[in-house]
Amino acid sequence: MRQKTIITSTLLCLGLASSPSLLAEISITPPPSIAQPTTTPTADGRTPTPAAIVPPTETAIDAINNDASLDPPPVGGTVNANDPREKIKDAVVKVHIVQHTYDTMSPWNSDSQKGSGSGLIIAGNLILTNAHVAADSTFLEVQRHGETKRHEAEVVYISHESDLALLRTKDVNAYKNITPLELGDLPKMQQPVEVYGFPIGGNTLSVTRGVVSRIEKQNYVHTGENLMAAQVDAAINFGNSGGPVISGGKVVGVAMQSGFLTENIGYMIPTPLIRHVLEDTKDGKIDGYGFHGFLTQSMENPAMRHKYGLTDAQTGMLVHKVYKNSPADGKIQIGDIVTEIDGHKIENNGTVEFRPGEFIDHTHYIDMHQIGEDIKFKVIRNSQLQEVALKLDKPGKEYLLVKPNQYDKQPTYFIFGGLVFMPLNQDVIDSMDGTPARIGTLTYESPDEIRNEAVIMTKVLPADINKDYHHDSNLLIEKINGEKIHNFRDFYQKVQSATGDFITLQAADDYQLVIDRKDAIARQPQILAQYGVNADRSKDLQISEPLNAPAPVAAPVTVTPTAPVAAPVTVAPTAPVVAAELPPPAVTTPAAQPVTPVVVPAPQPAAPVVGGSHP
Template sequence: MRQTTLITSTFLCLGLAISPSLLAEISLNPPVSPSATQAVTPAPAAPDTATPETPAPAASSVEASSNTAPLEDEVITTPDGSDPRAKIKDAVVKVHVVQHTYDTLSPWNSDSQKGSGSGLIIDDNLILTNAHVASDATFLEIQRHSETKRYEAEVVYISHESDLAILRTKDATAYKDVTPLELGDLPKMQQSVEVYGFPIGGNTLSVTRGVVSRIEKQNYVHTGENLIAVQVDAAINFGNSGGPVISDGKVVGVAMQSGFLTENIGYMIPTPIIRHVLADVKDGKVDGYGFHGFLAQSMENPAMRRKYGLGDNQTGMLVHKVYKNSPADGKVQIGDIMTEIDGHKVENNGTVEFRPGEFIDHTHYIDMHQIGENITFKILRNGQEQVISLPLDKPGKEYLLVKPNQYDKQPTYFIFGGLVFMPLNQDVIDSLDGTPARIGALTYESPDEKRSEAVVLTKVLPADINKDYHHDRSLLIEKVNGESIRDFKDFYQKIQSSNVDYITLETSDHYQLVIDRKEAIERQPKILTQYGVNADRSKDLQAIAQAPAPAAPAVSEAAPPAAAVPPAATPAPAVPATAVVVQPAPVAVPTTPVATTPAPIAVPPQPMMPQPVIPQPVLPPQVAPQTPPAAGSTQP
């Protein structure tokens, strides 16, 4: 083999082509039939390839041996002289985006940056792409392959958990003559695929080829949501995100970003997740994925299996945690053994056989349900078999004390006396320099009647009034003046309405920070100016502080409805990450996956200029906000 490679390289260096027949003549390689030299990828020895590979165009033996070689320059024609990829290429677009992002731990600072991704036309002027391509976008443009014209676009729906977004061109006739791409099924192992997109390194469409090498649940890079993903050995580079992955002329997935720095390994979001999102938005909003309400552990340990009386032919998982007020509360008990999910046998390691010889984590069957549907479990309790049905009543993140990453809005923060406070969410945890054990433990807790959101001191802007606290950061604040905190809004209002001389903040181990209230109010403007902070609180808290009094002035009959809103109420919070849509029309699925005329949406751009400094950071007690403490946490 080494001798063959050296001789082949020598001929190539001399600019000469070497044929298999020539190698056969010098006894280095057996004769190869012409059809064999056109294979896309050398087939593995295993004969269980799910789908036969499509023959590649005639090319040199070196080009044929690489399963990730770009195909954009290849000319493949059918007997009538047409390009079979032409229709696919016509439906692939480049997404140009300007994103406005914030510094998580210094959320008064923001920046705008340009980028690009890929997408595919799924119906008329509707485009499917990755959520991370469209998130935090203030300006979007779509450019189709083989065209120079760009069309301005907007976000219709965005599912951050699935890392998928649906865009719409503002020109309703932009792509009315383009044939939308059709969704296929979940591909099989070793099935040939082609990845279309616009990766970095050029402006034209790129096509790479490979095979499916792995199917399992993975943590999506965008939010860390654990969903089914497909690994392929085709090159997927920056800019490919959102582009279609094609097999047998149909879409089998959408390329997504990878958290692994490896060569010739890429990941795609398969069609089961795409179909889930398209079905999810039929009601005009993105609900996400439900949660059944309990956690279970594997039972591969022999001693554990003997203790719970499992026979050699019995398999399952042991329930070790049940969340309060969840669907499982009162129906599932700690010590139950889950043996089946939706009729599928659960193995001792927590997997389920979803195709002959292929296993996937059992939670995949929970992911495939929509909010509002029921899921069925078979359990063993004290040796007795039971069947229970649990409703997936609301998104899983509602059962988390620490909410997932948030997008499309400024992070919530409040500065008092130079101390910076924020609600604890995954963005904050990801930005910390190391995660304290106490904070890490909260990621496994659920909200309760006492607390629905945690408050954390993220940093201190050093000044004379906060001396001795300069080193404090990542502190969980449990109490304000001896009173427990329900959520961040409750914390904010407790400080705002306080009229005592000293405000005392306590952690769980009774560590205290004492702030002179009057001194903090007096010195705050200077501290903000010194550190270049343009506002002492985020825009959502500014809206609370500037909310109008309950008694609204009378409005003339001739006045338009908008006149009833006082000017002070205009700085409303940014669009929540889970709903980037204002009453869109239902979406139809599958062959025409998405409805053609969803209602207009509002995606207000984030401000690009600094906000004016608020001279009085804390309201006097007599004008404290009248809004009662919120019952739930701020929506991420």
């Protein structure tokens, strides 16, 4: 399950989507531009799904003890081939990337940007890095430490929830003679570590030292997932993302993100999460994390404990919501007190002791299960202790009405009469200048038989036919011509199949938008050309058109850059495909106009917690 929280300036994701203007503000030089685009996406804009491969297995490297791994390197410039550090360095790579990104609120606009990250070679001739390094990639190259040659690579698996990705060089023999790094155990508090990578876009490998200072569940900046993370006091900077964190000659984590406005505080993805992702790939696809199906609240309040008859020795969490059609439906009840998870005692604040004197949120043990596995609970119901086993049947995101952030595809949209419609997801919410309360509450809802996806009118492209609606934005569309909407595809098809003179859209409290259907069809080409929109619908909707729909017309368009981006590029996108009776429009392309970068998103309402407490 997932949690989308406020991303404040105290945490900054390391990697390639960093705004150059933001880097300038904190006196950091942006990474140099590198690489060239080459990968061709599918017709609907998605990255092709790679064929299933044999999942990676761990391969041991030479035994190295903790003291040897942290000894100072030899003085005088002499390189010792038997130095354990040299073997580690051999397996560290710099990842060069070109990303193709879209402007969420104007998804017909896109741009390419270049950057770099770090990675490590693991068993199976695979390269492990961060998902935020490889996300939206169109061209990847990897360059091993100590070499000048770059090898073209491709994404094999990517887990956005875990912020981890597995790459593979297209030349399968590129690194066959390199000893892969071996995964170690979850490090202990104050355990010394070394962070390897290529920070600030440099071409020389950097090694920084520190100790593990904290282990707890943290919100991953990439998607807002709430998962286990280890805090280290070694310097982790831009470009370190995806690099190995080493202790005792083994990988104990992957560098992920840095504390902002703090000194020498960084976060790494620990090996339990890495192993979870490697295990997840065994069926040839990434499933993610499951959801047990109920929400809980703490029981530290004395009055609440007294009401439910708990003794001083009894601890647990109170169930206050059960999701319909979830694993808990029919097995867990509101008012149950959950006291144990997989044999671990749950404290009144929701934590469990995972090592002597160290506590972590109990949902971590849900995160450690794969889809299809059972998770066991003990609950007190009507003063009686019971045992309940729940099967994690499907990824937690499927229990969300508002889906998580999306990558590697063009956002879905549809324009009709100058009104822009999109399915409501976390990307849209993140892009809003403040979230309306009605929309915020949807992040806690699950799909049902009536609606499994919300539809939102994000904005209006002003024209005479949509006069009086020009200031409307972020309207949830509840009905079309009096009929409820099941999902965005249903909404789109209802507009396409309408035959009446008017299309009436109803938002909350029966607020109405009335569109003259024939006028909207007739004026569509002019409105699109006026605002430099190259297509009235996203690629996934274009490929669903019937065979008698007008053929798309290619027209070169200079794309408006999104924020944050590199210099704009010129592409040749597909021109609008509109309703069957509408001829293909001639598109007029305006000059590109820069968009002011938005560095820190506006505060968002707390959304469901990943891995157990919330879907």
